Amino acid sequence: MRRRVWEKTYLGIYLGELPIQILSSYNPDTGILTNSTMQNPGIFVPELRKIVYGCGSWWREIKSVDELKAITDEDIENTWYVQLLQNM
Known part of the structure; x- marks a missing residue:
């Protein structure tokens, strides 16, 4: 996960x-009254000591150390929803 505010990958x-x-x-x-929940991916970030939700961060599943090293700012900037937000 990378938070643009901190410019750091966690x-x-x-x-x-x-x-x-x-x-x-x-x-x-x-x-009938019906109750349900809206769900979102929860990610515990030990360094921050908190749960960050998918809707509040850029994240993806990492299956190897090489994949972690390969994440770039370009990967993040080319994500469709990041581009959409930047154009708004």
Whole structure:
């Protein structure tokens, strides 16, 4: 994961899809209230001592040390959603 604010790459441990918000909906026809959760990838970053969510960072699964070394600013800048945000 790389946070542009700190200009540093952090190694994190993928915890899985974690709930980040509770959603509730009410159906007036049936009288049923339904609760569910919105989920997002949770990544524990030991150096920061906190969980960072996928929606708040650029991240990808790393399967080897070589892949970690190969992440560049260009990789991040060429991601479609980073380009979209920069153009807004």
